Amino acid sequence: MIEVKDLSIDLGEFHLKDINLSIGDGEYFVILGPTGAGKTVLLECIAGLHKIKQGEIWVNGDDITHLPPEERKIGYVPQDYVLFPFLRVADNITFGLKEAKYTKTEIKERVNTLASLMAITHLINRDTRSLSGGEKQRVALARALALSPKILLLDEPLGALDLQSAKYLRLELKRIHDELGITTIHITHDQTEAEEIADRLGVLNMGGLEQVGMPDEVFFYPGNEAVSDFIGSPNILECDYCNSLGQGLMEVDCGGLRIVIPHDGNSIERISLFPRDIYISNTQPPGPHMNRFKGVITEIKTSGTTERLSVKVGDKTLQTEIPRDISEDMDLIVGKEVFLILKLKRIKVYECKCNHNESKKPS
Amino acid sequence: MSRLLKGVGGDRAFKGATISALVLLAIFFIGIIVSMLAYTDWDTFISALLSEEILFAIRLSLITATIATVIAILIAIPVAYAISYAKFPGKDLVDSLLDLPIVISPVALGAVLLVFFSTPLGNSIDDNIMKFVFAVPGIILAQVVVVSALAIRLLKSTFDSIDPRYEQVGRTLGLSKARAFIKVTLPLAKDGLIAATILTWARAVGEFGATVTLAGATAMKTETLPVAIFLNLASADVEKAIAVIFLLVIISVIALFIMRKITKRRYQI
Numbered sequence: 001m002i003e004v005k006d007l008s009i010d011l012g013e014f015h016l017k018d019i020n021l022s023i024g025d026g027e028y029f030v031i032l033g034p035t036g037a038g039k040t041v042l043l044e045c046i047a048g049l050h051k052i053k054q055g056e057i058w059v060n061g062d063d064i065t066h067l068p069p070e071e072r073k074i075g076y077v078p079q080d081y082v083l084f085p086f087l088r089v090a091d092n093i094t095f096g097l098k099e100a101k102y103t104k105t106e107i108k109e110r111v112n113t114l115a116s117l118m119a120i121t122h123l124i125n126r127d128t129r130s131l132s133g134g135e136k137q138r139v140a141l142a143r144a145l146a147l148s149p150k151i152l153l154l155d156e157p158l159g160a161l162d163l164q165s166a167k168y169l170r171l172e173l174k175r176i177h178d179e180l181g182i183t184t185i186h187i188t189h190d191q192t193e194a195e196e197i198a199d200r201l202g203v204l205n206m207g208g209l210e211q212v213g214m215p216d217e218v219f220f221y222p223g224n225e226a227v228s229d230f231i232g233s234p235n236i237l238e239c240d241y242c243n244s245l246g247q248g249l250m251e252v253d254c255g256g257l258r259i260v261i262p263h264d265g266n267s268i269e270r271i272s273l274f275p276r277d278i279y280i281s282n283t284q285p286p287g288p289h290m291n292r293f294k295g296v297i298t299e300i301k302t303s304g305t306t307e308r309l310s311v312k313v314g315d316k317t318l319q320t321e322i323p324r325d326i327s328e329d330m331d332l333i334v335g336k337e338v339f340l341i342l343k344l345k346r347i348k349v350y351e352c353k354c355n356h357n358e359s360k361k362p363s
Numbered sequence: 364m365s366r367l368l369k370g371v372g373g374d375r376a377f378k379g380a381t382i383s384a385l386v387l388l389a390i391f392f393i394g395i396i397v398s399m400l401a402y403t404d405w406d407t408f409i410s411a412l413l414s415e416e417i418l419f420a421i422r423l424s425l426i427t428a429t430i431a432t433v434i435a436i437l438i439a440i441p442v443a444y445a446i447s448y449a450k451f452p453g454k455d456l457v458d459s460l461l462d463l464p465i466v467i468s469p470v471a472l473g474a475v476l477l478v479f480f481s482t483p484l485g486n487s488i489d490d491n492i493m494k495f496v497f498a499v500p501g502i503i504l505a506q507v508v509v510v511s512a513l514a515i516r517l518l519k520s521t522f523d524s525i526d527p528r529y530e531q532v533g534r535t536l537g538l539s540k541a542r543a544f545i546k547v548t549l550p551l552a553k554d555g556l557i558a559a560t561i562l563t564w565a566r567a568v569g570e571f572g573a574t575v576t577l578a579g580a581t582a583m584k585t586e587t588l589p590v591a592i593f594l595n596l597a598s599a600d601v602e603k604a605i606a607v608i609f610l611l612v613i614i615s616v617i618a619l620f621i622m623r624k625i626t627k628r629r630y631q632i
Contacts, residue, residue, distance in 0.1 A: 044531075070536075070537045082526065095533075
């Protein structure tokens with residue numbers, strides 16, 4: 001168990017203020033926050049890379065606040081992985097083992113186990129400078145896990161990867177975590193990443209921990225304005241009617257909007273969808289008319305590089321989000337008629353606890 | 364004037380001006396070397412080079428410069444590391460002070476050393492521990508004082524270019540601060556370290572001002588290559604002086620060439 005108590009630190013550009021956090025054994029904890037929030041500093045404090053003058057850090061009942069990093073037994077994967085360029089992949093992985101005076105047989109066994117766990121056996125003799133981003137990440141993970149640490153710290157582990165690799169490695173991280181059961185702290189600014197991977201997450205903003213909770217709790221019930229500003233409020237639609245179409249599909253009616261959702265369970269009480277998961281188009285999109293609606297823009301709000309639009313569809317108003325440059329290209333103005341496409345996979349379903357809705361359970 | 368330098372024509376004029384300066388300087392250096400070549404009588408050159416005096420100067424220069432370089436680099440590594448990474452009050456002042464030997468005339472440095480050895484403390488060191496004044500150890504000391512500042516400057520730029528996160532990762536992998544320095548930072552600094560060593564050595568071989576002031580210019584005793592040039596010019600033996608100048612030029616060119624090959628990058632001094 002990791003406990004951070006009243007931790008404050010000021011490094012000039014970055015600072016942390018009164019951080020209190022408790023992370024359970026084996027938990028996959030994500031620290032989410034915008035750039036410059038102090039996420040890396042918090043991770044570095046836990047790793048022992050900063051002198052702490054105010055606050056304490058405890059691991060499994062031991063005060064490690066002033067313990068040097070080499071005695072903490074914490075695995076650390078920094079941003080951009082920081083592999084040693086003067087060593088081959090295998091020597092990067094065995095770096096800590098050699099220092100800890102493991103025997104040659106033990107080192108060989110450990111490298112083989114880690115290489116197969118990370119699926120990098122074929123890279124073992126390569127120069128680290130010739131690896132792709134995803135490969136580097138796996139090597140950095142193997143290096144951090146070599147000494148069998150109790151805690152693993154990951155600083156934006158997917159930040160430098162292309163979308164496809166990031167998506168794949170996200171699943172891999174979860175798999176490795178489940179396999180080893182190691183307490184993991186993962187920091188990111190990416191909400192989708194946080195939502196998909198976290199057991200629990202904490203939102204860090206301007207050096208302060210704003211909210212800690214299960215992903216659903218944080219995303220759908222932001223604790224304060226800072227969190228909701230960063231996360232953005234989801235569209236929550238109450239369902240008046242719900243009907244199973246078979247083959248794992250369910251049709252719901254939310255205030256006149258008929259939506260088909262992949263769902264194979266009890267009837268649905270409400271659904272939610274983040275603004276970023278609703279596409280907007282000037283023209284009627286081709287293909288089946290499922291989950292596409294015509295509406296009129298009623299409000300446009302600019303926030304940084306994105307624009308948040310309110311679109312009235314029937315009686316309902318849906319919030320959607322779009323990068324500013326794309327919005328400008330599309331000439332989106334209040335009163336304009338547009339088409340909305342709901343991203344099917346991102347629709348979140350809340351099942352009904354009672355069974356009052358008209359429903360037909362799939363066989 | 365500023366109007367003239369605007370647009371495509373202005374770009375060309377600027378490019379032309381900078382390249383002309385480069386070409387003029389190159390022609391000047393080549394001209395000097397060619398004039399030396401024209402002046403040299405090759406038979407005399409070879410016999411001068413193989414004379415007992417010059418062979419002594421070559422040997423003495425190589426030995427003293429090598430020892431001085433080892434000492435200077437051993438001093439420069441921790442000092443440059445401290446300036447690059449450590450935070451302490453008055454760091455900027457210390458940093459500037461360490462640059463003094465680069466900007467102060469070597470003769471002045473030699474004179475300062477000479478004055479030190481005339482104080483009671485310096486005298487007792489000179490009498491009881493090791494003889495520096497007008498002796499070979501004096502040559503090494505003079506070279507160390509002059510070149511260590513250069514070594515520090517070069518190594519500092521090397522350490523500055525190394526991301527401290529490498530060392531941090533090393534520490535999370537179980538290395539103490541000192542071990543992380545040896546196992547992580549030094550291997551990362553390898554190229555810079557080799558480049559600094561070669562440049563420092565080349566500078567030590569060519570050191571004259573401080574050497575001649577502290578160790579004197581005694582033929583066959585404290586006669587390094589630059590001192591040999593001075594002594595031979597003073598006795599109007601120009602051929603011998605030119606032979607030594609050639610040798611110094613060749614040593615410098617080889618040193619610079621090797622350094623370029625190893626590092627493939629320029630260092631700002």
